[in-house]
Amino acid sequence: MNRELFAAGERLVSPAYVRQGCEARRSHEHLMRLLLEKGKCPEDGWDESTLELFLHELAVMDSNNFLGNCGVGEREGRVASALVARRHYRFIHGIGRSGDISAVQPKAAGSSLLNKITNSLVLDIIKLAGVHTVTSCFVVPMATGMSLTLCFLTLRHRRPKAKYIIWPRIDQKSCFKSMITAGFEPVVIENILEGDELRTDLKAVEAKVQELGPDHVLCVHSTTSCFAPRVPDRLEELAVICANYGIPHIVNNAYGVQSSKCMHLIQQGARVGRIDAFVQSLDKNFMVPVGGAIIAGFNDSFIQEISKMYPGRASASPSLDVLITLLSLGSNGYKKLLKERKEMFSYLSNQLKKLSEAYNERLLHTPHNPISLAMTLRTLDKHCSRAVTQLGSMLFTRQVSGARVVPLGSMQTVSGYTFRGFMSHTNNYPCAYLNAASAIGMKTQDVDLFIKRLDKCLKTVKKEQNKESDISGVDNNDKTEDVDIEEMALKLDNVCLDTCQDSS
Amino acid sequence: MNRELFAAGERLVSPAYVRQGCEARRSHEHLMRLLLEKGKCPEDGWDESTLELFLHELAVMDSNNFLGNCGVGEREGRVASALVARRHYRFIHGIGRSGDISAVQPKAAGSSLLNKITNSLVLDIIKLAGVHTVTSCFVVPMATGMSLTLCFLTLRHRRPKAKYIIWPRIDQKSCFKSMITAGFEPVVIENILEGDELRTDLKAVEAKVQELGPDHVLCVHSTTSCFAPRVPDRLEELAVICANYGIPHIVNNAYGVQSSKCMHLIQQGARVGRIDAFVQSLDKNFMVPVGGAIIAGFNDSFIQEISKMYPGRASASPSLDVLITLLSLGSNGYKKLLKERKEMFSYLSNQLKKLSEAYNERLLHTPHNPISLAMTLRTLDKHCSRAVTQLGSMLFTRQVSGARVVPLGSMQTVSGYTFRGFMSHTNNYPCAYLNAASAIGMKTQDVDLFIKRLDKCLKTVKKEQNKESDISGVDNNDKTEDVDIEEMALKLDNVCLDTCQDSS
Amino acid sequence: MNRELFAAGERLVSPAYVRQGCEARRSHEHLMRLLLEKGKCPEDGWDESTLELFLHELAVMDSNNFLGNCGVGEREGRVASALVARRHYRFIHGIGRSGDISAVQPKAAGSSLLNKITNSLVLDIIKLAGVHTVTSCFVVPMATGMSLTLCFLTLRHRRPKAKYIIWPRIDQKSCFKSMITAGFEPVVIENILEGDELRTDLKAVEAKVQELGPDHVLCVHSTTSCFAPRVPDRLEELAVICANYGIPHIVNNAYGVQSSKCMHLIQQGARVGRIDAFVQSLDKNFMVPVGGAIIAGFNDSFIQEISKMYPGRASASPSLDVLITLLSLGSNGYKKLLKERKEMFSYLSNQLKKLSEAYNERLLHTPHNPISLAMTLRTLDKHCSRAVTQLGSMLFTRQVSGARVVPLGSMQTVSGYTFRGFMSHTNNYPCAYLNAASAIGMKTQDVDLFIKRLDKCLKTVKKEQNKESDISGVDNNDKTEDVDIEEMALKLDNVCLDTCQDSS
Amino acid sequence: MNRELFAAGERLVSPAYVRQGCEARRSHEHLMRLLLEKGKCPEDGWDESTLELFLHELAVMDSNNFLGNCGVGEREGRVASALVARRHYRFIHGIGRSGDISAVQPKAAGSSLLNKITNSLVLDIIKLAGVHTVTSCFVVPMATGMSLTLCFLTLRHRRPKAKYIIWPRIDQKSCFKSMITAGFEPVVIENILEGDELRTDLKAVEAKVQELGPDHVLCVHSTTSCFAPRVPDRLEELAVICANYGIPHIVNNAYGVQSSKCMHLIQQGARVGRIDAFVQSLDKNFMVPVGGAIIAGFNDSFIQEISKMYPGRASASPSLDVLITLLSLGSNGYKKLLKERKEMFSYLSNQLKKLSEAYNERLLHTPHNPISLAMTLRTLDKHCSRAVTQLGSMLFTRQVSGARVVPLGSMQTVSGYTFRGFMSHTNNYPCAYLNAASAIGMKTQDVDLFIKRLDKCLKTVKKEQNKESDISGVDNNDKTEDVDIEEMALKLDNVCLDTCQDSS
16 A cells, blocks of 8 residues: 555545555565565565465566556466466466566566566575575476486587486486486486495496496486485485586476485585585475476576476466475474474384384485385295285275385386386395385374384285284274274275375 | 255245256256356356356365365365465365376366366357367467477477478568477568568478488468558468478467457368368467467367377366356357457557548558558658657557567577568568457457557657647547546656557 | 665566566556545456455555564464464454444554455445445445444434334344344334335334334334345335434345446435435345345435444454455456346246246336345145245255245244244245345356256146146256256255245 | 265275375364263364365254255244345254254254254363353343343243342443333442542442342343453352342343453352353354343243244254354363453553553552543543544444543433433543453454554644643654545544444
8 A cells, every 4th residue: 555545545544544654664665675685585574464475475476467458469477367366376377588587578577576576585595505606496387307408408508419317316207207308318327225225336336437438328317215225315426427427417406405424414515515406396395386396506697598498388386385495484484384393204214113123124225315214024925925915005095105015126217217126226136125204394194194004014914825824914093083083994905906006 | 055955954944945946946956057067158148146056066076065074185275365275265276187188187176177178169169260170179278389399399299300490471470480399490481561461482392301301390370450551361272382381370369369360261171171270379269368379270189189299287277267258148148249359350440540540641452451550651651760669658658558560670599590670570671560450359449549649659759750840630629538647657757668569 | 676676686687677577566566555535435446466466565554564573462363373374364453443343453554454445445336336426435344234233323323212113014034133232122013015025014014103202213224125925115105104204214224236227215314204224235245255235325424423333343344355356356347247136037037937937927116115025835835835945945955055945824922022924025926936036146047047957946846736738937947057956856856844934 | 074985985096095085084083072971172173174064964964954854834944035044054044943043843853963062062161261060051133231131031930029130330321221122220339439439339229128128120231341441240258148038139240251260250150150141142252243142041941931032933044153163263262261361451551541641640440340431631621522522433444343421410311210320330430431342352453453543633633732842652663554545534533523432
């Protein structure tokens, strides 16, 4: 409300009250101004009232919301459904221009501001999360895999001779396909088993670079966040190799923002060697819907080059989600989530250790993996490998989501490449196992329910295997609580065997 | 509500009323069932009540909305902000799986259904709009340009030797960049001037194919919807050339779904020759926010191949928007929009003709372009080419969006390629001109305001050019109405000269 | 957004675009300022964007939305549920103060403004609808009946000796109870049959005044809108009697704002005689949810006295609903609705006439009733009075709502008073009949469906009555369309006989 | 979703996933069924997903949401504005029928269920809060004052001779006006000073009953929640007097549900004597917007009599708010709020005590008041009574809401009755004071900010009074934090002196 409006209001209602209301509005505006000026995530989260006012203020700056606008182009931000307009807060023009996803749109000053501010906030958070020297980033409305593809496509123009991407193996399809889609040939570097952990084979990487010739290598494509017993790649050493041979280095940091360890690896890699870009998922790190990623790096012009590679406009939806989320949380709120995740990791780790020992299994020792854990399923697998699969299916029907059983020796062909021991990141891992992860937003209740249901499933499977079994689980007393889920699950068990292996 | 619920309700409220309520619910369910069974757009649009009930029903099938779910994975559909959850109707898991954007997700049966149904509805509408023999399509949460890139990347695997894309020139950046981003070399085929129209040079295309060798050509990349005086490419003939030489054919049908002529061209091309895929924007054809496209074709397996090329999950947001929109409109509603657009095209054409003649200009004769019109700016340009640019700037500040002035001889370099006469689709168009288009959703009011404001701007520019000018516009009587916009615009005119050329 | 905010924005995005956005915001503000300054309903409705911005602006002026507020009172506008806060646009403090429902609240300048503006808009609309000389009104969050009670309670303090309210009979319970609840004794004046119409017996009214003595009469309580064959009271003559005897006159104008005839009667009554207050429903006249009324009059101080009678604060919800509705419609939108209602009345009248004649019945001739119509059910009633009731029940189960069958001779006791011929406004109306009304918002489709379903029901009832019946309805060709409803209804028919008489 | 829908879904998506989704839906339905069957507040709050599904299920049972409905009545639940429809979740018909606010509506089975369930939940919560033997209650969309009026109007019919209401003085206007509006003569019983507390003068009550004659007394109208130093009335003894003389007893329990002490008083009163009805505010006890109250009692037929007194339908909005709130909180959530309020009361009490002592004032000793506190303002008042008013004004401009200064000797006339010492509940309280309350939903932050700002204000006022003053406040170190509010307030101080006394 501007002065004239307040003056009009004062004729209807006591001036003292109206002026106080007017001053109160200034507190909201003060927060908005700070945001626009500093471009940093506010420490304390905004309340919904400020947030919606801000979005409203931005939206009225877009031409589709001009009261006097007349549109005679082919794209005027017209919306057929009021439901759709509302759910997008009337931001219709998306972000970017034909030339550049980070560019400003003449028809949409508000959406352009939204885009700039979001990228600025996200940069602030990446610093806060541990990569202090990051200089540039942008949100792109594509998942991690397609964003990696965009990075590779950008590098193609810089390295016309390159055909290969060197890739320490990680058994996750979209990661692999991101290279295929970009038209390159992945050179798979098998991992080394160190204790229980699967780690980067640095010598093999360097040997491969020499063998292929640095100019024929588009880049090294490494990974931080991954399922145990694989652990984050040795980023520092890889970064040094890349620097030495003049090879770009792209890091898949899919859900690594939530872990200070992953972020530290990137920071260190960039300090001692070469990291050209690191890519992270929005949904997995910021608790927003699937569909966006952040491409970040240490060199403005390279990051801009990538943003200019995206041909055409793009959805503002992921940017809007992360903007709302970060403004609601504030940096303090986000830090709190990071802290809780770490605590939950310890808790899950302890509980899983206890349970596994009760069943003569063990928690794999994977201290370098800060997010994912693995528990062996040796005794299950010994009798019959189908039992491992069955366990996965049972967990699914009991509404345990995200747990992942990895049987031995499964074989899979992805885009023409055959992987032995698929899902386990290596050809022959010593045993079958089950994964569980502590991701941002997890609650104690998730852990407790998981442990209880896993216990029940293990018991059932074992009983079937061995009628004279006398093993007993850890926490069988309170059978009552979870009865509904169990009952329902029994009905479904038969139809679900095929769906037990939910790789991400 | 199920039977038990209704029974409980009957104890509180008269059974007769509750049963009637129960029956009433069945009418909503009946519509949903028809949709799921037939997969077609309902003839009459649904009301919001049915629509929201349907979305709610789907959403509770996703694991993040299970009351008893416990998540121990790295991606569990957790949402930090209630505002964000609500605006996505609690669909958090996106669409697709790592391997395939059209695949079903175990964690998200509801989102998977949403995805399937949306693709099915969209296919139905494409048929209805004129491409009757289309067999397969999918919505992808990327704009048209990136979607074209994805098509090209898919073709690469089929045609390993190919380096070139043959492209009848159209001056639109994202269209050109889609080829560059995919890593191919565009081979620009200049258009031929026929009367006022710029049309495909078929002989040059065929000659180029022969010169490069069919195997080295990835595909022909043609365009339907475009700014006059360029007109849609001669698709039939191009399709025949492609068939003859065994070259794939990808059509950029950006905003062509709204025009029966564009759709007819595609239908005919596919009938007599070869069209592998045609790509269209969601926002430009369905009045939804920017950010999605439809990739469609006549061969299921090729379209699936493209969908499998997208690495990783993707945002469900564009699919949700178009689903809501089509269910709200119904096929009858969409047909009505198409009909109105056609009528508005005639109206705009007539009005612009009258105005141009009043200023000794003329409407270019471009009968093959069903959407865009062009009016010459000869007299303006004669004195000073800056006047053309100034007109664009003035229209912008008067809240005329989408009008586009094209001065002579502008030169632009895009991704290393230099285009003479950029924006005019040819090196030397005979005159400067101004574009206006009749796109879906346009209203009479848009046309009237545009004509009035254009008239004023032309008058002002002319006066400045010629102090003793005696030209008068068509409709100067009611100066009053539009006074606010004019006043505001005068203030802004000075700062906006740089922003006058809003190419899409 | 204020200047500082825009300045900050200009550093991120081109100043030209930001300034244009800034100017665009001023167009929204311009509308708000006009509203605050003039207090009149805008001619053209506002779009949602302006409306929500306005509500947001008001809401931030309430102390519960102050960012720095600390509350140490017993009522601080705290809200437990975010859903609840949002649905009220964060207006939590309601309207009014302990002393007066129209008073300004120190804690809630925004809600106070909302209240003032709503009352001002509503006053404007009442004038527009025909009562040009109304001077004062306010919205009260109580239905018509309770609002009438409040008027009577206010009059009590002015007329300590009065015990009676003179009331020309209208068979509507809440109307009657409004007097009982206020603690007065209704003196029922039976209506006179003139042709088919039931009209006010003026002589009986005057005789009663003389008999009881003017000082013992609290007021005359007359009615405009009512079910045919009763017609609006003779307001002019009643107003003259009231003026002559110094008796207050309260008019129940429940759904009369939608009819220019009802409004004209009030205007004339006030001109030639005495009308102290007239009360109308919000929902029935403005298409908002049930729960509010408007108390209006020609004397500021009396209307204020009523508003001061309401002890304590009150819900702002009905005011908010009518504010949103009127701003969305604009006065032009409201006038259009009034015009359409009138047309629909003619249409309904014609269709019902045709149908009734096909069944040897007739439409009662009630030219003074501008809203409600009645069709005789003589032939039905002749055989068996249960058939009339059965018809009502059948219409109910076929989702015809609001149709009302009136059998002969029903007797009902309300608050100790026994009415013969209840529902028909008279002891012995000559025949049974069925009512239908053309109320604001009715569509052609409503009329058509009603006529079709009524036709079917009549046919069914007649067949049952007379197995050799040969009567046929008007429009039997397209039996197909309405099949679903019919099928459903057949199932329900047996359970619903008890619910056939939906008096309002 | 019913079986047919799921079957249709299974053809599109894996049956295993669809069935799991189907089972998941049953968990939501299970909660709804429990609610409908038991009519109790669930222990754990529902999540928004279940809540909105439930509201949606109810809404589709109302005839205005029937897809095949045709309306020919005068009230058909039509809504002009989509915003309005949505904010009411499409419940348009309100609650109740002409005869009875608790009655079931034929046109609106869903709204009727909503009404029944809400009343049932609220009854459950009243029991939980301490009145275990309550048997009946209903929500009414009127504030406490008007609801009390309705009770008095109901009693009128039972006690035709009664003219007086005996009312132990409490200085709150709407409370007093509720009797005036109902047309009765309040007989004010002055309170007795016991220590610092003002308590019921039981002897005076009994003497008055005898003096007027029990038959001439409509009822005793007592109060629980009130501003210190007044304390809740001696309900037990009053209830016994009422029982002895056969006089009804109506309790104003405005914001007493939040205090176990107030609720206990009512429970005891009903046990040992007579309480006919007790009335409480919705907003003050359940953190919903202003506008509703609960009328509760121990005798079903009397409570029904009151509900039948309300003439006509009523707004469902307050019922909907409290339903959403209670289902969101669950009984555990509500209990938690009650517990926190109690703790906050202790904290506020301690902090206020410390502060008062620092200024040579003291906290009044009012152990019987469980919600409100009072701190003396002797030293302020000694010099100049205007200083007390000024303090109130200063607190207002510093965004302290709800604090209330009570100067000595203010005189006020309400509806013709003059009160000496108005606001202090007695003619001559020994000193001026300031009130603060710990109400439900208060946070530590509220207390801390209040104490800090009060400290500053007191210091400022004292300085002005006494230039050589050497008093220093308790907590002056961190001046920084609250600077914005202070700065803003200084600007406003001059205009706000008139608004310092915000009585509720």
